[in-house]
Each structure stands twice: as C-alpha cells, then as structure tokens.
Amino acid sequence: MIEFTLYGIRVQTDESPDTPLLWAVRDTFKLKGSKFGCGAGFCGSCTMHVDGEAVRTCVLPIAAVAGKAVTTIEGLAEPDQLHPLQEAWVSHSVPQCGYCQPGQIMSAAALLARNPNANEAEVESAMAGNICRCGCYPRIKQAILSVAGQASGPSLDDLATEVS
C-alpha cells in the first residue's frame, strides 16, 4: 500500500510499486488532465508537481512518491479559479490541439514558483523538456513572460523601426 497526497487529499493505492505515477493518477484516481505522450521522459505531457517540483510522471514509479505531495493540473488553482498562467494561456489563445498544454502549464508553474520573474532564456531552458507538436511555442513563451512581468521579444515591425 503506497500513500501520498493528491493536492492535499491523502490517497492510497495497492497498485504494483513500479506503476508510473501517471497511470495511477489516470487509471485509479481518474484524473485525466495529465497526458501520456512518450512514456519515456522525453515530452513532458505527463508533468505533475511532486513536492513543488515539475516531474515527468510517466517514468516515476509510485514507490518514489510515498509520503510526498502530488499536484496535477486539476489542482493547480483553487476550485473554480484559474492560475495566472491559465488566464494568460486563454488570453494569448495558446492551445491548438491542447494535448500538451496541461504539461506545459505545470512546467511553467513550477518555474514561476521558484523564479517569478523568469526571463526569456530562463523560460526557454525550463520549457525545453515539453514538446508541443502543434508548435505553440511562441505563444507559450509569450504567455509565461506576460505572467513573469517580462516583455516578449520584438516583432519584425518593432525591429524594423529600431533600425530605421
């Protein structure tokens, strides 16, 4: 029997200890917001917070989270509230297919929790583990920078005016 907390609620499971956290959360606890993309730690679709750190849960056995605090996209904000990143995601119309976005947001939220004013380079390096096959990267970056209070990179028009 392995016990941990799922956004504050104590939960336990008798699944085999090598079961990745992703599948315990999806199949046993029926929280479907965290996604399966590669099963090998390459894409970040399955990102959750474990004790506040962004973790790839498709390769994290539940044995490793015993006694720890797990948060998924469902628990990122207070009920019926949005996390500032989620507000920014909507106002920037970030998602295309949307499949990678819970993982993207969880990675970004962990970054801003430890570095609230992350700059462009810091955002790029923190987000490099999350693939978006639809290619929403420019908007993901802008949305995060807007919450971090940082200006986005200049547009071609901005650059042209700078030069002339």
Place this chain on the structure above:
Amino acid sequence: MDGLVNVSRRRFLKASGVAGGGLVVGFTLTGCSSSAPPVVRLEGDFVPNAFLQITPENHFRFYCPRDEMGQGVNTGLTTLVAEELDVAPWEIEVLWAGVHSDYANPEFGVQGTGGSTSIKAHYRQLRQVGANVRAVLLEAAAGQLGRPVAALSTEDGHVLVDGERHPYGHFVAAAAAFAMPAEAPLKPASEFKYIGKEFARIDALEKSTGTAEFGIDIDVPGLHHGVVRRCPVAGGALKSFRDDKARSVPGITDVVEIGSGVAVVADRYWAAKKGAQALEVEWSLPPLASLDTERLQADYRVGLDRDGDVTGERGDLDAGFRQASQVVDNEYWAPYLAHAPMEPMNAVVRIEGGEADVWTGSQGIVAAQGLVARYSGLEKSKVRAHNTYLGGGFGRRATLTHVIEATQLAVATGKPIKVLWSREDDIQSGIYRPASLMRIKAGVDDAGRLTAWQAKRVGGNITPDTLGNMMPALLPGAVGDGVIDWMVGLADGAFDGWVVDHSSIEGLYEDYDTPNREVRHVTVNHGLPLTFWRSVGHSYTAFAKETMMDELAAKAGLDAVEFRLRNTQDKPRLHNVIRVAGERLRQWPRRPGRHLGFAAHSSFSTDVAEVAEVSVDNGAIKVHRVLCVVDCGVAVNPDIVRAQMEGSVMYGLTAALHGELDLENGAIKQSNFHDYPILRMNEAPAVDVVIIDSTEEPTGVGEPGLPPIAPAVANAVFAATGQRLRSLPLKLA
C-alpha cells in the same frame, strides 16, 4: 481579451457540471428513423436541422460536423453559424456531431476532416444554416409579438423591438411550426460582427485546465485495456507466441490473437503494458524485411531512369530547353516521416446487447463506425460513434487500425476495451509520409523567364494506401472480408501505370508560368504503408521546387524575389504574396551572422511566401525568425490563421531540421522522441504573420504554411555557407 477570460470561465463552470459528457448517448430525432441526425434532445428544444438546437432558456447548441485537432475548426465553424444566427460564438455550446449524412464535408461528400477544407467547404453552408434559422425565429417572433418582421432586429441571441429584448428562446416553440426558408439572405461582409474579428478561440479554457476530453480520457464502467504486440515489419504475420510469463502479471485477464498481432488485456493500462512486454512472439517476416534505407535509395535511383507515367504536359519541352540560356538539373531527397501527434492512437469500443459504442478522436468518425460494424458483424445503425477532441491529427487520424484492434478485442473478450498505442508503436507501426526521390531539370532564358520545367518523382503512392485502409469501413456490410482484402490489394496497385496519384506529385510543377513542361511519376513501392501527412505531396515537392528556383534565380542573375515575380504573371495571388514578402525582406533589419532565405508556394488554394532568418554555427543551423505572408481569402478568425501559420512553420521545421525515419531489415529504426526529435522551444523561431486583406471566399489554412519553410531555410543556409542542400533533413557537410 480580458472579458473573454470571464466568458470562458463561465463556460468552464457550466461544462464542469457535466461530468463524463462524452458518455452521453445520442438518439435520433424521431426515435425510429435511421435518417434523423443523432442529436441529444432537451426539454422543449427547437432542432431546425442537424446543426442547431435552441432551448426555451435561450441555450444554443451547435453540432460541429468537423473534427477539432488543433486547427480551431470548432471556433471557426461555430463562428460561421453564429454570425448569421446573430449569437456570440462563445455563447454557443459546441458538441461533436455523430454519424449522419448531413454532416458530410461538402467537399468530400462524406464525413471527413482534412485537406485544409473545413472552413472553405462549410463557409456558405453553415452561414446559410444560421441565416435560415434566424429568419424563422423572426417570423415566429413577429407572429407572437404582433409586429411586422420589418420592425424587428436581432442582437446577441435576442429579438429587438420597440426598445425591448426578447430572447430567441421565447419563440422556439412557435418557430417549429414555420417552414424553413430555402435561402434567407446572408449578411454583407461589412456587417460581420465575428467573422474576421479578433477573439480568443472558444476551447482555450478547456484546453488550459485539463478538462478538454480526448479519446485517451474516455472511461466507461468495467473498462479494460488492451496493449498489442505487432510485427516490427509492416505486413508480417504472427507465427507463434508464448504467454505464460505475460499471464503471470497481476491484472491480466486475456491474451488474444488479433489481426495485427497479439494483445494482452488487463484491468489497467500498466498491467497490460507489462504483460505485452512479457510475451514471447515469433513472426513470419514479409519481403519488406530485407529492405534498408540504402537499398531503398538505390531502388529509387534505378526508378529515376524509368519513364514512368506522364502528367501535367504542356507545350514543347525540347523547344523550351533550346530557348533556355541556362539549364539546371538536380536531384532531391526526402525521407519517410511519422506524424507523431502528441496523443498516441487510441480507441474505446463497447459492445453490449447487440449494440456498440466507439469513442475515438478521428478525422473521419464515419470510418470509426464502419470499422466497428465490419469487425463486430453489427449493422452500422447499431454502432454509435462518438468523437472527442483530437490530440493532433496531421493526417494520421484518418487511418484507424486502433479501432479495428479495439473492436476485435471487445468481441473476443466481451469487455469494453480501450486500445492505446505507445509512442514506439506510433513511430514504428504507423503509416507514413512517403520517401521521395525527385529530379527537376529547368531552363531559364535571358529575360529571366522559365522556358522549360521537367520534373519526376519516384516513390510510393499516397492516396491508394489511405483508400485501401478506409475501404473496409466504407463498403456496405454485405461485402465479405475476402472481397475486401482483394479490393484493398487492388487499390494498392490501382494507380500504377494507370493514372498518376496527384497527391504524390502535387506542388512539383504548378506554381510558375512555364510554357513547356512535363511531369512524370515512377511508382516504386516497397510496402511500407503510406498516407497523407500535413500538406501531403507539397511537404516535399515545395522543397525541391523552391530550392531549384533559388538556383535558377542565381543563374539568371536575378534576386530570389524578382525572379519569382517575373514567373508568376499568371498567378496574381501568389505574385502578390511574393511581392509583399519581398518588400519586407528588403527592409529586413540585418544583423551580422544572420542570413535570409526566401520561398513561396501555393497549396490547398492558399498562397504563402516565407522568409527565414538563419545563422549557421559550427555546422548547426539555427532559425531565428520567420516571416509568413499568407493569402487565404477571408480570414474567418485571423488569430487562428496566425496560429496555424506558426504551427505549420514549427511542424515544417521539425521535418526540415530533424525529421528522418530509417529502415533497417524492413523495420523503422527510430522509436521515440530521443531519436525522432521534435522541435523544442529553445529551437523555435519568432514568427511574424501577415494576412493579406481579402474579400474572396476562404481557402485552406491548416497546411499551406508548411511547404515553404524547408526551402526558405535551405536557401538561407546557402546564403550563409555557399552549400546547396538537396536532401531533407538539412545537414551541412
């Protein structure tokens, strides 16, 4: 767009009250007719057609006939109907249409989403639907309020009269009695409130909160999970297997031989996965098992010397080459690619009491229904097909092997089954963008005009494979499996030597004014299954054509833009995007170490020109910025058009810089994102999109941004290094 966050939040709260929305079972309007559309009825509702449903409480539902895979079609199509109905698109609840002929893609005649057709195909139809329903509501209102229709106007789902606002819902009961006008007048573009305007896509909130439901999220009571072991070489057959180790994994309930291999079924995914790994399987390998990439390329090279089949002939090629002062003759290579949508293939099938349900995010829900019927033996009318959000499509979700697998397992075990493919399955057991060897020989005269264009492509044909895969789903139930196998086999060879599959050569020759031309296709097909991959033939032909144009421009002593302008006199829209992008290129803020490349291409009736700003450092190509100028007619939602251009650039850059599948003993060597890398944020350029103002009807948006990016980057790499790269992915010597 702050107000929209609040609007979306309301929608979210509303939606979150409907747990397991995907499990609602549709029933027909009359309860008996097989021809009524599957609409979930609400108390006192008004259902004037297959698309709209309005309740007395003024709740609006739109049954979205096309599949949402990221291209924003739910926002776009809802906008069309909303504009003429005069309701804000974000006030309308959007449901996925079930199977019904009214939901056919007007361009295909069947339900299917692809080919960048959705907005273009439904532009008039869905506006007409909205306009007709509004007209009927006005008539009902006029009767009920005792005022002439001319005294009434509408706004935001309300009828306005004498300073009063009456919700449409008040008139739905009366409206049901009125005959629908055939063609109520449509709004002139000058009165559009939503078409062409900026607002957040309607699904942004669901997709930012983890509440958007994809196929992989579907759960039904008693659901079991199937994981399939398939032959590593396409077309191989099961010889034998041992399952004692697999069966010892706790939770395993069944081990079943199915068409595509052996499946392990368990009460949870992880157990099924472990069980499948523990299977010991032997395969009978097909002839493809002797193939590797080197031999494939050698076979293609031999093919290049064959005559093949001719298409696109015009003028006199020999005369054209005689008029040329410069001739360039090059070969181009593009490898096999997987689509790798973020959500791996999956489907849930439940068969109970002589009826079946299938849930899957597909690009053709009618094919899902057909396959379940075919492989369960049930009539199609007994199979309810439910769509979901698609975690990416790109052409991959038109082929539904996973639905066949789930059906066979549901039949064999009697349990509701979810089949989920792994990423390895997706890359190694999928269906692919074909490899291509191309040759272009072209001549240009002293005035910088093309005089001759001779092109040839060697490779497998795209359309027959896809049709072959769909055929079992689309043929009537009376046709036996043996006959189907025979027909599918026929389709495989149907195009060889009969007619050229246009998808396989599209984009190789059409764009420029060439008085003398010839296009040939040589079919060399080794049996790896092929299908449409975002922008299809254009994904490789544009690379060959547009890097060739760069070389020809240099030979003619003209710059890349001027040369293309001179050769697009007959193509005003393409000419114009080239001109606009060319102006921006001239004013480009130059930086040391950065080099520019240009390319233009027409596909799916849309014209795009792109500029790529690139640097090369120690052989590594970095793309910093991309300008994309697009003419797609009316941009129904300009922000979604921009997003599609951005996304197409990224998808195309993955192919340009990384994308490559190799064959080794007939099997795909790559397996996951470590050796089939996808562009990441730190490699992603800034993208500036310019949408040409237009009053012409909309054309495609989901794909046309992709074809020009690889050649634009290759042309920039030439500017940076002097190396002409003629193979994809781009690698410096």
